[in-house]
Amino acid sequence: MKVSMTVNGVAVSHDVEPRTLLVQFLRENLGLTGTHVGCDTSSCGACTLILNGEAVKSCSLLAAQCEGAEVTTIEGLAASDGTLHPIQEGFREKHGLQCGYCTPGMIMSSVQLLQRNPNPSDQEIRHALEGNFCRCTGYDNIVKAVQWAASQS
Amino acid sequence: MGKMIGESIKRVEDHRFITGTGEYTDDIVLPRMTHAYILRSHLAHAKIKSVDTTAAKSADGVVAVFTGEDVAHINGIPTGWQVNFTDGEVMREPKHPLLVKDKALHVGDGVAIVIAESKEQARDAADLIEVDYEELSVVVDASKALEAGAPMVHDELPDNRAFDWQLGDKVAADTGMAKAHHVTKMRIRNQRMIANAIEPRSYIGDYSKARDKYTLYTSSQNPHVIRLLMCAFVLGIPEHKTRVVSKDVGGGFGSKIFHYAEEALVTWASQQIARPVKWTAERSEAFVTDAHGRDHNTIAEMGFDKDGNITALRVHTDANLGAYLSTFAPAIPTYLYGTLLQGQYVTPAIHVTVNGVFTHTTPVDAYRGAGRPEATYLLERLIDTAAAEMGMDPAELRMKNFIPAFDGVEQPGYQTQVALQYDSGDYEATMRKALDVLGYNDLRKEQEEARKQGRYIGIGFSSYIEACGIAPSAVVGSLGARAGLYESANVRVQPTGKVSVHTGSHSHGQGHDTTFAQVAADHLGIALEDIEIIHGDTEQVPFGMGTYGSRSLAVGGSAIVKALDKVKEKGAKVAAHLLEASEQDLEYIDGKWTVKGTDKSIGFGEVALASYVPHNFPEGLEPGIEFNSFYDPANFTYPFGTYIAVVEVDAETGTTEIKRFVAVDDVGNVVNPMIVDGQVHGGLAQGIGQALLEGAVYDESGQLTTGTYLDYAMPRADDLPSFEVDRNVTPCPHNPLGVKGCGEAGAIGSTPAIVNAVVDALRPLGIKDLEMPLTPQKVWAAIHNANA
Numbered sequence A: 001m002k003v004s005m006t007v008n009g010v011a012v013s014h015d016v017e018p019r020t021l022l023v024q025f026l027r028e029n030l031g032l033t034g035t036h037v038g039c040d041t042s043s044c045g046a047c048t049l050i051l052n053g054e055a056v057k058s059c060s061l062l063a064a065q066c067e068g069a070e071v072t073t074i075e076g077l078a079a080s081d082g083t084l085h086p087i088q089e090g091f092r093e094k095h096g097l098q099c100g101y102c103t104p105g106m107i108m109s110s111v112q113l114l115q116r117n118p119n120p121s122d123q124e125i126r127h128a129l130e131g132n133f134c135r136c137t138g139y140d141n142i143v144k145a146v147q148w149a150a151s152q153s
Numbered sequence B: 001m002g003k004m005i006g007e008s009i010k011r012v013e014d015h016r017f018i019t020g021t022g023e024y025t026d027d028i029v030l031p032r033m034t035h036a037y038i039l040r041s042h043l044a045h046a047k048i049k050s051v052d053t054t055a056a057k058s059a060d061g062v063v064a065v066f067t068g069e070d071v072a073h074i075n076g077i078p079t080g081w082q083v084n085f086t087d088g089e090v091m092r093e094p095k096h097p098l099l100v101k102d103k104a105l106h107v108g109d110g111v112a113i114v115i116a117e118s119k120e121q122a123r124d125a126a127d128l129i130e131v132d133y134e135e136l137s138v139v140v141d142a143s144k145a146l147e148a149g150a151p152m153v154h155d156e157l158p159d160n161r162a163f164d165w166q167l168g169d170k171v172a173a174d175t176g177m178a179k180a181h182h183v184t185k186m187r188i189r190n191q192r193m194i195a196n197a198i199e200p201r202s203y204i205g206d207y208s209k210a211r212d213k214y215t216l217y218t219s220s221q222n223p224h225v226i227r228l229l230m231c232a233f234v235l236g237i238p239e240h241k242t243r244v245v246s247k248d249v250g251g252g253f254g255s256k257i258f259h260y261a262e263e264a265l266v267t268w269a270s271q272q273i274a275r276p277v278k279w280t281a282e283r284s285e286a287f288v289t290d291a292h293g294r295d296h297n298t299i300a301e302m303g304f305d306k307d308g309n310i311t312a313l314r315v316h317t318d319a320n321l322g323a324y325l326s327t328f329a330p331a332i333p334t335y336l337y338g339t340l341l342q343g344q345y346v347t348p349a350i351h352v353t354v355n356g357v358f359t360h361t362t363p364v365d366a367y368r369g370a371g372r373p374e375a376t377y378l379l380e381r382l383i384d385t386a387a388a389e390m391g392m393d394p395a396e397l398r399m400k401n402f403i404p405a406f407d408g409v410e411q412p413g414y415q416t417q418v419a420l421q422y423d424s425g426d427y428e429a430t431m432r433k434a435l436d437v438l439g440y441n442d443l444r445k446e447q448e449e450a451r452k453q454g455r456y457i458g459i460g461f462s463s464y465i466e467a468c469g470i471a472p473s474a475v476v477g478s479l480g481a482r483a484g485l486y487e488s489a490n491v492r493v494q495p496t497g498k499v500s501v502h503t504g505s506h507s508h509g510q511g512h513d514t515t516f517a518q519v520a521a522d523h524l525g526i527a528l529e530d531i532e533i534i535h536g537d538t539e540q541v542p543f544g545m546g547t548y549g550s551r552s553l554a555v556g557g558s559a560i561v562k563a564l565d566k567v568k569e570k571g572a573k574v575a576a577h578l579l580e581a582s583e584q585d586l587e588y589i590d591g592k593w594t595v596k597g598t599d600k601s602i603g604f605g606e607v608a609l610a611s612y613v614p615h616n617f618p619e620g621l622e623p624g625i626e627f628n629s630f631y632d633p634a635n636f637t638y639p640f641g642t643y644i645a646v647v648e649v650d651a652e653t654g655t656t657e658i659k660r661f662v663a664v665d666d667v668g669n670v671v672n673p674m675i676v677d678g679q680v681h682g683g684l685a686q687g688i689g690q691a692l693l694e695g696a697v698y699d700e701s702g703q704l705t706t707g708t709y710l711d712y713a714m715p716r717a718d719d720l721p722s723f724e725v726d727r728n729v730t731p732c733p734h735n736p737l738g739v740k741g742c743g744e745a746g747a748i749g750s751t752p753a754i755v756n757a758v759v760d761a762l763r764p765l766g767i768k769d770l771e772m773p774l775t776p777q778k779v780w781a782a783i784h785n786a787n788a
């Protein structure tokens, strides 16, 4: 079946099997491998991206369900001139990543968090990022990264 | 030297990760690539009566199907460490086949591999394979597997043991125990853990017929080791015609050290079908096939004289090795465990015995800390319990028994009762600093007050030591290692004065691109941007033993320093020639050779250029500047520290809240404090996860009942506190950077601190011990039983 959507501002359209997941569509059909897969139970959040303004786990949606949708992935977060999003900067400034595997999902969840709550407390950040596993950082520096980004605006 | 080392330089590798342009193995797509799915046994122990692949072979998109029969001629996965029985019998190493033919020995044992145009087609076809199993009886617990009449894992091994082992002086330990005034004895279970790097294992085998060459892309912590094991021991293919590439790897924590069957399978299969073959684990598959960690059943006793001085330690452990011996498995519950039982204490007599035991479970191998967390856990539980039993303060009892400070230079290293010689340490200093940061005395008062109000606050200590910087080759060789554990480096100075540093260490989150560049920048006095760190490709890096055991900077970094020294040595010859001075009159400062006492100088870049355009060059000197070095450490390194946890337990719900966590480490000199803090944080999270949340559980039939993220509880952001991390510095006396390693400390030290804190909180209720993980249900039940 044919699936069309807008990904990072670009209209895309591909023939896929009906069972194709959104994350597969991005990784396999579009070659956008920044969105990662870490589990098969919608538990880890590595695949988080922004779909029509909401942070979602792209492993839990079929590509076909996203017909006509607007998708932003980690590859589309920086400005077109390459200027990083404050959250991306924050992760680097505060060492909010180690192996980088959870990072795209973490960053996308954090983007939504700051949209909803521009000045979150430590506990609010921890709560909002509950759906994203990081096995490397112990989360402390991720919290600081989000706070750093919040302090930039 | 000294401008970059010690600075919290922001990581140069981060840009690709925060923009989604990292290159993990599963991101790689090769032309004509096929996809593999592995059909696995759903039974823990079963005879395989028949495997019918007819329907699968003719399914849509299927390229090939191979079974245990097809790979029966191939060697099994080897073990890199040999631990013989105490009576001299050679370690038992049953074959670990790439796919099983006659019998499945654990849930997840591979039965067939299906290769198709897409992963979905491979999975669909695997559903069509008919396997006729005959279920057999199962044993999952190491101690039960030793009992007479227990089900046998390998037909030829009636008592299920791979080896038994001992270390220390039995007579002295027995004597010390006999004369003890007080003995604390505990049964300690260190539960099975699953590393769960967020990137699942992923491999691509790519055989080129045109060049008769193999390439394996792998999510590995040590590509050269994988190449050696796979080429020489499993497939029998030429090492020089095999390239192993391990680009960005999404965390390892030990689980990606080992050579796995799937690596050899995709490499072999690619040659069979003359197309690339990719396999990436699904998470549920990772749960049953990634090597697990820990899983010790231990009885330990510590004797004290009437003043609280330790007189002896005796330990017996049944270590679960799973169904087969994984790469480092025999070393973990022996040489990385028993050798650490001295801890930070002047224990005069120690004796430890260990059984390495096969069970119908996933193989067990190194998981962050690997043996050292198990040793630390039992020591720190024992001493804390002893303090309570003898009515002493747990911090004071520790300090009373600490080994006095020694720097390894003026004072010699400390010879332990269990084979190791500690390099340098000041244990009391980290304890005192931790007490200070915590404000210990006030907290004890607070605890008293809280108790009066019926609130359960606990303070838990842990003073750990570990052996890292693994390891002096001759020493580990004499202990059964089948490899040397040096590291290599290559420094290539380019004609423009830019520098490529190739290292055999491997970064899967540790930040070597930055830390190693800091080291090179300081040594050469050039800009960080002019240095590139290259790792993870056997065709670029001369050789490498990889990254584990907190060895990268201590061993890999030292190899880089040695190569940099050679660069400077040759550079000086060139500079002297160009400056028409003698080498002795030159000094190298800030990237320039200067004739002492003059303003005559020449920069690193000019010397580099002259070395590649040698029109005016010292006679007899070869052009170019490029050097290799291999660094074999003189000793292990011994980081240490004291951690203190403050918890509050809700007696109504059994929930533990971590109110504070203070970690004072001494990891020797520090190159990048930001990165070291990050390593400590990550370790703390994993160690706390073990104490409170995580644990792999097998039921009696050998099913892993914690086989998804829904059942295996890893710490999430709101399970953890913000950490209070601090440091002392006692340099390592035997490597050029004075560094000790920091990757595992957090995971080693934090677990007992948390458990000690929870037990401390609940001691007024009569609770003396709790088995990890301290889930709310377990704690609630203990409180309930104590009240009853």
Ligand code: FES
Residues within 6 Å of the ligand: A036, A037, A038, A039, A040, A041, A042, A043, A044, A045, A046, A047, A048, A057, A058, A059, A060
């Ligand atoms: S891949 Fe784990 S939640 Fe989507």
Ligand code: FES
Residues within 6 Å of the ligand: A096, A097, A098, A099, A100, A101, A102, A103, A133, A134, A135, A136, A137, B198, B250, B251, B509
């Ligand atoms: S940085 Fe490795 S999982 Fe988060």
